[in-house]
Amino acid sequence: MANDTGLTFLREALPSGSAPLFGFDNSYARLPERFYARLDPTPVSAPRLIKINEALTRELGLDPGMLATPQAAEVLAGNRVAGGSEPIALAYAGHQFGNFVPQLGDGRAILLGEVVDRAGARRDIQLKGAGPTPFSRRGDGRAALGPVLREYIVSEAMAALGIPTTRSLATVATGEPGGRETVLPGGVLTRVAATHIRVGTFQFFAARGDGEALRLLADHVVARHYPDARDEENPYRALFDRVIARQAELVAKWLLVGFIHGVMNTDNCSIAGETIDYGPCAFMDTYKPDTVFSSIDHGGRYAYANQPRICHWNLARFGETLLPLLDDDTDKALAIANETLATFQGRYGAALMAGMRRKLGLFTEDDGDGALAQSLLDAMAEAQADFTKTFRALDPESDDKARPLFAEPAEYDAWAARWRQRLAREPHDAATRRAAMQSVNPVYIPRNHRVETVLASAIERDDYGPFEEFLTVLARPFEERAEFADYAEPAPADQCVYRTFCGT
16 A cells, blocks of 8 residues: 555555554544545655653554664555554644634544553553644644644653653654744654544534544543443443543643643643643743743733643533533433532642642641642742742751742741641651652753753754663653752852743
């Protein structure tokens, strides 16, 4: 089989007897044609492999040596189609900054297929920046290399932090320009996800009144991601319930590390509960609840502290799409949806408080723990303290590291006295507590100024040494290493990055 460029499947180019590059088994491509558009990636002129994620490659049950070959680079750039691949661009809709767009879809991404990893989980393999599709807008279809590298860095950092996320398998430089707003070197990211189905996928069919497609989609999601829901009295209510639970836990984990997604549109809200689409995302340095980094979020809709509210709003939109499946009676369906959605706040609050207790070294629960945590955050905001450094500096026996981070140390002293009173009611010794705290309070995050420095080195000087070193640092975020001490520091005043941009 060949595409319109005359390029053949990669499996036909491999030596006789070679194993296929990917062992694809494609369930989404077996859904009706209105769920996607079938097309091959658009070839590029000079593909160059920049990075292979060897650890993830092995996790997927793939051969890192095969992925590093020139033939594989052709596949990862979109110049060849691997054996077993059924390339498709997915259709979806979405609310973007609160405004509904009935058709969005993969405008620069093509799903190559699905693989089953070593743990038995099904994972999507997608190319981002693979060329125009029927869903492309404003002539896009390509990605700039800078945003591709940025997504690689931040998504892998999130994975190392233990936060559910899409992963980055590979990056390729295309040798061609890419990007929407300005002409920059082009790149292609190979992204791995539990799924690329979003709230916006359900909205696409709901907006068209396509009840059959909604049921097919919901059944597909249940079978693939929530098989236990099939045994419930109302499987679609169970589906809604499980997506709510995953999203509540996800957004709580974001807040616990100071992460700001930047564009929490419904088309960026994964049904599998993974962080997806790293555009204008960032980690806070100074703790400010109203922090916004996205250059297009003028009203602060997706500010750090607004993320739980927006997550709840997105899930309400998901519930609306499920109404025809929840019950034939509209009033009953609405009551079921509202009752299920009402569980979000409790789940989010419980996940956030459990995580905050771990950050503060608390092993037991006390009614005053929420107020204790909030008083620390208030003091940090007042003192403009660094979010990551402050939590890492907390020590059950010493204030030597944390106290100097506050412009007014007396504010810290007052809080620390309350904290130690609370610790005195705990059963564990200081060493156990310290180790537990250090296992959840990272030393290293992908600080914005570091990301920008790494990208500048790669794009402007074709020097990927800083990129590789940064990945080495971020792969073990909780382990303090003297040789990487500078990576733990916030940005100097003249290097602060206040705006990030959409790009992938």
